[in-house]
Amino acid sequence: MRQAKYRKVLWVILLAELALLHVGVLLRLYVLRWEYPQVRRLALLFPIWAAGTLLLLLWQLGSYQRFRRKAIAAMKPVEEGWIHSACEQAASEVELSKAPALYQSDAVTTPMILGFLTPIMLLPDTRYSFAELRMVFLHECTHAKKRDLWYKLIFTVGSCIFWFQPAVWLLKNAAFQDVEVACDQSVAADKSEVERDAYAEFLLDSLRRGRERNKAYSAYFYNSKAVMRARLQVVTREQEPGFVAGAAAFLLLTAELVVCVGLLGVSVRRDVREEAYQQEAAVNRYLGYDAPDGFTDTAVEAMTGLTPVDGESYYEWRMNAMEQYPETEFADMTEAVSGPWQLRVKTRASYLDTVSDFVYRYRMYYEDPERGSAYNPEESSGYNTLEIIDRTLLAGDADEYVCRLLFRDIVWADETVETGLPVDGGRYVENGTEYRYFDWAVHVKRVGEFTYELVGVAETQQALAALEAAHPEDAKAAFASLPMLDLKQQDGCRARTQDGVLQATWDNGANWRDVPISLEKLTSRGDEMDGQLSGPQEKSYVVTDEVTAFAYGGSPSVPVSVTFSHDEGKNWKTIVVSNMDTSVRRLFLSFPDAEHGFLIFTGDRTMHQEGSTLYVTRDGGENWSPLTAETFYGYGGSHSLLTGAAFVSDKVGFVTGGDGCWRTEDGGNNWKQLTVRVPAVEYAESYTVYYPPEIQDGKLVLYLGMEEYSELGGTKLRYESEDLGQTWVYTGIVYRR
Structure with missing residues (x-):
């Protein structure tokens, strides 16, 4: 291992081992043992690790950007031909396919290679002889050929991710030193004693002048004093420089690997014992015991x-x-x-x-x-x-x-x-x-x-x-x-969004047909609802054998519109219902038959109050007109936030919310508030939120919930009506699903 180029490979292997140790072994020990409380508490350390990693990455990126701006601001092309000749000669000697571009900058004090994809060489505003520049160019062109900037970047990113691990910092120091030592070994490999002595003298002179700190995004000719001493030892052949940091990292990682593998073995053995116990229990747990x-x-x-x-x-x-x-x-x-x-x-x-x-x-x-x-x-x-x-x-x-x-x-x-x-x-x-x-x-x-x-x-x-x-x-x-279970009846027809495309089905999901409404338009609403919808809004569409219609829009960019079909999606038509309403919150669409349709949309919300508008069509959706009610479902043109609106015939409809339930029997011209008897049950005063009636087995079913806007889920009072909602009979408390 006397050649630094071999140690460079070793440091990469150790860095990979460190990553696998934490991502592999520790993942197995901790994440897969999540059922233990002491393991779950380790999750509290994740924000600390993430914050440390982010801060270090930002610091490195900011340092690079600051230096890059400073160097570029003071950069100017090198005009002397003999300097270009010296660089091209050095590039040819180290077998670099193309010599790097040469620039001079007052922002640097030592020659360096800068740039990952297209490296350039920066020279300080210092006078060098041809022999000195040749040594500089040989060293820097060797860095460019071996892509040492990428090598240093790997260890810099690794130290940012595993900042809590001392071994990674030792590896980084050893790798950065051997990048320079390996470069000098390559340059001095076939040089005479005279050339080596001149190279060593130039290194000493650079050590006296140099002030730059080694960074991940560049390859300097001058480095820290410790690295320069190691380079001098290589050039003068005094002795092979030591790699104390690398040896310490190697020993530390080896010890940690032994400990973690031991813990992993204990964990696997525990799993094997538990699996054996479960298999034994599977044979013996019920053996000899009949079910009660x-x-x-x-x-x-x-x-x-x-x-x-x-x-x-x-x-x-x-x-x-x-x-x-x-x-x-x-x-x-x-x-x-x-x-x-x-x-x-x-x-x-x-x-x-x-x-x-x-x-x-x-x-x-x-x-x-x-x-x-x-x-x-x-x-x-x-x-x-x-x-x-x-x-x-x-x-x-x-x-x-x-x-x-x-x-x-x-x-x-x-x-x-x-x-x-x-x-x-x-x-x-x-x-x-x-x-x-x-x-x-x-x-x-x-x-x-x-x-x-x-x-x-x-x-x-x-x-x-x-x-x-x-x-x-x-x-x-x-x-x-005592509540009883009440499962909501499932409709045979439905709609969905698949890969960003709205689709409808008329055969209970066996086949789907695309609906010509873009997802952007479908989910566009006013009332500060940007991003809250990912598909068709509940109760804003109807899918039946007679008519299929989707209501959407109600924002400054998308007007309230209805796209409908009367032939199960073979042909579609879109009608703009309103261009004036740009702050819509909810859309409630009903088609009790193929010709009569009702669209109620709410908006202009203020706290828990909002207004609403009713539009009616009597020709299957071709034409929509607003309906001004003689008596309104609310007070002074507004009401609490609506939970739903549904018409069960071309005359009878309901609007529900926290203020109660209103019923119309003349197509929406006049509305009358319903009153139902709340039984003497626990928390009776909390059942204040109504949901629109549903047709079940030929009857209308009404649900009255607590102070929460959740139609499915939670406890509800259930009522039935056999006369289209004129009278209601309480049938019990249910859990709605």
């Missing part, structure tokens, strides 16, 4: 022996129990947990915490025993993929209870849709993901001080009916506010 009674009359009957309890009573009991039964460590318990149908809790007040774990194991017993056996809530191993929507105590107490669990699970691409269970609560597609919904009543009994056992499972509706029959008075109060 589920979805039978016997399971339902066993639940009726418990007294229904409302949520308020449970809350009071739990607060008292938390004081009476403090948290207990599992290691202090003497009760044994036997089989998959028993679980422990840390305090009796948290007894409902066992329900989701019991349900997961019960499902996996029928669907995937290996996956279910791998799940151990006490050690956080395995995967519980349930998303709990509602967990409510129906009957009993901490010794024995029935709990309602409403939950859903993702249907994975490689799984069958069928659950293999007697009861499936329904399926629903949300944002392209398919879910299975379940609504179960879970019967659990305490068999030890902190140990609970699964007794049985039933449909929630069957359990409620049985409990109401057995305890009519208690059940009436306890179950009055």
Whole structure:
């Protein structure tokens, strides 16, 4: 390794090893061990690392730009022919294909090569002899031939990225020194003793004059005193210069690599042990244990022996129990947990915490025993993929209870849709993901001080009916506010944006046809909504067999427009509805039949108030005209932010928002505010937000939500009407999806 050119390769290899060590080994140790809290806390260091890297990169870039401007400002071409001849002779001698352009600049004090793509040579305003310039040009042309500027840039970027690692700075120092030493070794390789002595004398003279600091973006003839001493040793053949920094970096990286590989081995061995444990558990977890009674009359009957309890009573009991039964460590318990149908809790007040774990194991017993056996809530191993929507105590107490669990699970691409269970609560597609919904009543009994056992499972509706029959008075109060699942009916026709192109389908997604509206126009809105839309705005389009129409625009650049088709997208036509409205927030489009269309768009928002305009077409979208209502759905021409607007016939329509629900039965000329009875349920005063009615099974269904603008999701009061919304009947509390 006496030749510096070989050490240059070594330093690059060590830098690559350092990068792989952090990106590869440490990624395996930390990122893949994300489940451990101490590992997650390491994420707090990421902003510090990113800030340090960014600051160093900006500092290097700024330093380069400042020097470049300064050098260019003082730069002028070298006019002396003999200097050009000396440079061309040196370039030919080192076999450089083209001599670099020569310039003189007062901004530098030593000769240097500058520029990554097209190197140029800068000379200071100093008188040199022909022999001296020949040495300079030989040295700098060798740098240009070997592309040493790129070599130095690699280590500079590496030190910016791994600024926290001492080894990278040692590598950088060693690499920068050997760039110069290797260059001098190449220049002096075939020179006579006289030429070597002259070269050494010139180096000493440069050492006396030089003031520049070595930078990543240039190759100087003069370097630091330590580097110049190393260069003199090479030229005079006194001895091979040492590389203490490189040796230290090598030893440091070797030690770190040994430690990390050891930790990696421990981690892999732990994974192997856990995998072996899970495989063993998959064989033995359910072995010898039958599933508890589920979805039978016997399971339902066993639940009726418990007294229904409302949520308020449970809350009071739990607060008292938390004081009476403090948290207990599992290691202090003497009760044994036997089989998959028993679980422990840390305090009796948290007894409902066992329900989701019991349900997961019960499902996996029928669907995937290996996956279910791998799940151990006490050690956080395995995967519980349930998303709990509602967990409510129906009957009993901490010794024995029935709990309602409403939950859903993702249907994975490689799984069958069928659950293999007697009861499936329904399926629903949300944002392209398919879910299975379940609504179960879970019967659990305490068999030890902190140990609970699964007794049985039933449909929630069957359990409620049985409990109401057995305890009519208690059940009436306890179950009055229990929400039921309500899945939104899915339309057979829909629209989407695919690769920036709007598309529609009329056969439930089997085939798609492009809609001639650019994404820029489709997502353009006023009301400071730039960038908030990535596709067609909800409720702003209609896709049916009779008519397909998209409403869009309402900004200074795109007028309110409707693009429509009456032949399933074979032919399209675009009509500008309004050029005057440039601050539109929402567009609500309805086509109750092929000829009659209604477009309500809102805008000019101020706080939580806005105005709106109604346009009507009676010829399938060819012509639109504004309709001035005799009585308005609001106060003084404005109203709260609308949540929706829909016409269910050419005469009957609804507008909804935080102010209530208005109904028209003459095509929008006159509006009357609806009033519905809010039952005596928990948080009854919070149900103030209306959503437009939907047609379900020949009936109109109206939803009244809490103070949140979310039509799908959350708790809603549900009402039905069989006379197009003149009268409404309350049908219960639901979870809307």
